Amino acid sequence: MALIVQKYGGTSVGTIERIKNVADRVIRTQREGSQVVVVVSAMAGKTDELIGLANEITRTPDPREMDVLLATGEQVSIALLSMALKEKGVEARSYLGGQAGIITDDAFGKARIQSIAAEAIKRDLDAGRVVVVAGFQGIDEQNNITTLGRGGSDTTAVALAAALKADICEIYTDVEGVFTTDPNVYRKARKIEKISYEEMLEMSSMGAKVLQIRSVEFAKKYNVVLHVRSSFTDEPGTIVCQEDEEMEDVLVSGVTYNKNEAKITIKNLPDRPGIAARIFSEIGKANIVVDMIIQTPSTQGGHANLTFTVPIGDYEQTLKITEKLARELDAGDVVGYEDIAKISIIGVGMRSHTNIASKMFEALANEGINIMMISTSEIKISCLIEQKYTELAVRALHDAFELDKPPREDT
Amino acid sequence: MALIVQKYGGTSVGTIERIKNVADRVIRTQREGSQVVVVVSAMAGKTDELIGLANEITRTPDPREMDVLLATGEQVSIALLSMALKEKGVEARSYLGGQAGIITDDAFGKARIQSIAAEAIKRDLDAGRVVVVAGFQGIDEQNNITTLGRGGSDTTAVALAAALKADICEIYTDVEGVFTTDPNVYRKARKIEKISYEEMLEMSSMGAKVLQIRSVEFAKKYNVVLHVRSSFTDEPGTIVCQEDEEMEDVLVSGVTYNKNEAKITIKNLPDRPGIAARIFSEIGKANIVVDMIIQTPSTQGGHANLTFTVPIGDYEQTLKITEKLARELDAGDVVGYEDIAKISIIGVGMRSHTNIASKMFEALANEGINIMMISTSEIKISCLIEQKYTELAVRALHDAFELDKPPREDT
Numbered sequence: 001m002a003l004i005v006q007k008y009g010g011t012s013v014g015t016i017e018r019i020k021n022v023a024d025r026v027i028r029t030q031r032e033g034s035q036v037v038v039v040v041s042a043m044a045g046k047t048d049e050l051i052g053l054a055n056e057i058t059r060t061p062d063p064r065e066m067d068v069l070l071a072t073g074e075q076v077s078i079a080l081l082s083m084a085l086k087e088k089g090v091e092a093r094s095y096l097g098g099q100a101g102i103i104t105d106d107a108f109g110k111a112r113i114q115s116i117a118a119e120a121i122k123r124d125l126d127a128g129r130v131v132v133v134a135g136f137q138g139i140d141e142q143n144n145i146t147t148l149g150r151g152g153s154d155t156t157a158v159a160l161a162a163a164l165k166a167d168i169c170e171i172y173t174d175v176e177g178v179f180t181t182d183p184n185v186y187r188k189a190r191k192i193e194k195i196s197y198e199e200m201l202e203m204s205s206m207g208a209k210v211l212q213i214r215s216v217e218f219a220k221k222y223n224v225v226l227h228v229r230s231s232f233t234d235e236p237g238t239i240v241c242q243e244d245e246e247m248e249d250v251l252v253s254g255v256t257y258n259k260n261e262a263k264i265t266i267k268n269l270p271d272r273p274g275i276a277a278r279i280f281s282e283i284g285k286a287n288i289v290v291d292m293i294i295q296t297p298s299t300q301g302g303h304a305n306l307t308f309t310v311p312i313g314d315y316e317q318t319l320k321i322t323e324k325l326a327r328e329l330d331a332g333d334v335v336g337y338e339d340i341a342k343i344s345i346i347g348v349g350m351r352s353h354t355n356i357a358s359k360m361f362e363a364l365a366n367e368g369i370n371i372m373m374i375s376t377s378e379i380k381i382s383c384l385i386e387q388k389y390t391e392l393a394v395r396a397l398h399d400a401f402e403l404d405k406p407p408r409e410d411t
Numbered sequence: 412m413a414l415i416v417q418k419y420g421g422t423s424v425g426t427i428e429r430i431k432n433v434a435d436r437v438i439r440t441q442r443e444g445s446q447v448v449v450v451v452s453a454m455a456g457k458t459d460e461l462i463g464l465a466n467e468i469t470r471t472p473d474p475r476e477m478d479v480l481l482a483t484g485e486q487v488s489i490a491l492l493s494m495a496l497k498e499k500g501v502e503a504r505s506y507l508g509g510q511a512g513i514i515t516d517d518a519f520g521k522a523r524i525q526s527i528a529a530e531a532i533k534r535d536l537d538a539g540r541v542v543v544v545a546g547f548q549g550i551d552e553q554n555n556i557t558t559l560g561r562g563g564s565d566t567t568a569v570a571l572a573a574a575l576k577a578d579i580c581e582i583y584t585d586v587e588g589v590f591t592t593d594p595n596v597y598r599k600a601r602k603i604e605k606i607s608y609e610e611m612l613e614m615s616s617m618g619a620k621v622l623q624i625r626s627v628e629f630a631k632k633y634n635v636v637l638h639v640r641s642s643f644t645d646e647p648g649t650i651v652c653q654e655d656e657e658m659e660d661v662l663v664s665g666v667t668y669n670k671n672e673a674k675i676t677i678k679n680l681p682d683r684p685g686i687a688a689r690i691f692s693e694i695g696k697a698n699i700v701v702d703m704i705i706q707t708p709s710t711q712g713g714h715a716n717l718t719f720t721v722p723i724g725d726y727e728q729t730l731k732i733t734e735k736l737a738r739e740l741d742a743g744d745v746v747g748y749e750d751i752a753k754i755s756i757i758g759v760g761m762r763s764h765t766n767i768a769s770k771m772f773e774a775l776a777n778e779g780i781n782i783m784m785i786s787t788s789e790i791k792i793s794c795l796i797e798q799k800y801t802e803l804a805v806r807a808l809h810d811a812f813e814l815d816k817p818p819r820e821d822t
Binding site: 076 | 431473479556
């Protein structure tokens, strides 16, 4: 008998009507002969409502108490879904994170799962029950409630699928799957049938919001096959799994963009060993993650210009740190620029195909788009451009790599 | 160092502003040199909102899941109050029912506390922390969430006060204390300074909504001194404690009324041994609690009329059961009547004073109010009257026993 973990996001359980629909889908899956574990998020809007209450009290809520507060969102969902299942005549039982045996570290608000003791769930499944688990939450070893951070319900689902050795983990969301690019930006965006964990990780970190990165890492580590699909249709979505030969035939799987970075340049930095390390270690101490970096020779001899990007939310703080450092290091002006976008093409096929980078640069050049910075990984090439060209660049790259055509026709 | 348990009801934590006020009061109590355990209810309206969600799914929600759902209300309150305390610079820690070691039976929705393991709370108190406990909830031995039923937060507070051997248990509510009668019915109603557990129990069961009966039983059993007071003023409220000599000097402590019963009469019941037992055992099987009972000879020889009262919510069902029984037992008509009220006077002084009943009947007679049924206990006399005379009767009795005058002037 197959064991399926299904995860439903906040939109999928956003109203009582939708919760009833989820119940119908769960029941259908069970009737088709599978054991079903359902992981649910808080009803859409609920988490923001709770955060709003906390913020009326303080701008800096105690992290432990914040987790106690936020965990109620998923608790409401599991109770309501279990009631709906029982109302439809199906035996079901709700599990809080702690009841499901999900033990995490004690990093409130961003806890990491350390172990899962799923015996109770297994017993309920074997007794024919549907098991409904609160996503996003666990308990630490001192029995404190913890939460896994935004999108943590995906991680809960994948971790449970791994612990239960489930056949598949279905992630139900409000989009139909993973697309070659944002369909809001380009109407030719095509739903991807199958994608590797590595590509999915790059897509997620590049701004595709479908899956939380940590859940994909988890799936990759434990080889859990994911099926990302819509809770509003019966169409198949996108399978996320281990790379196979077929995938390598595809040059580029997707085009992503990210408008949430800003660029900072330190001019005329004395070109001495250890200076860059000093700068990035100071920024790192402030828990700011630097993304792209380039160093170019300055027109002033023995000096260099150092440019890097940081998340837009950390921009002001990074600017302050950098300006202070520039004075200390006897460097020139610090120049910040926010109106940038990072455009990336992603594909495992890059490993075995050449000339993909040049094809990308050419496509951008044909549209008159200047490239400010470039960074590459084994399966990704990113270019920093003026933000106003974002959509134009996405469409140009999508066309250049013929992403609107299904991969089978390519080969 | 004194240990004080404070319980704040839903109205007292009904808004963020009020939660902040509660935090101020808790901090003041701690600064005055006490260890403080705070028990809170769900924010006013929250529980009804959750019940509303469940009722959108089903009229008969699964009891286990209902408790999972309802327990979130108090969980939100403890998180917010703990945040508010920390924001004001006071160390605090929230406890769910289960975390506080409150173990109950598994009667979902009306669970009874079986034990409290309060070691963790004691450690936090000794470390100088304010401990904030979710009222109304616990866990059973299988780690399922349970709730204690409406008003259960009072019980949580009293049970914790007993387990921690607290010096006093303060019940903060939206009224100033226990009154000689409902101030909405008679403006001369006076706040009672001190009242015995027994009187409080009778007052509660007769419709005074200040304290949940079970919490008073608990307080009596473990001799926990209660202080019922308003969270909106600094005025002392009403102390509920063991009976003392002073209390015996008071003839009557309060007048209560209850409009939530209905009366049923079976006419011409064959007057045979065991017939009344048969009737009340059938009604009891339906979990309906009969209150007052009288049997009077019928005009038809060898027959009797049997009259009794039941809660208005059980009226229709009782009528059906009774009509069926009447046919089986070859009795006459069954007559129901809903427009009744039960008026009671309560006072431990009745034990040592005579003529209180006759004074009550006289006061009612003087207003032309007919008495349909009478029941008495050691410290209470109740009369069933036409509902339309309720307020008139309350005021007449309040005047007759001079309840507007403080007891010290009486003696």
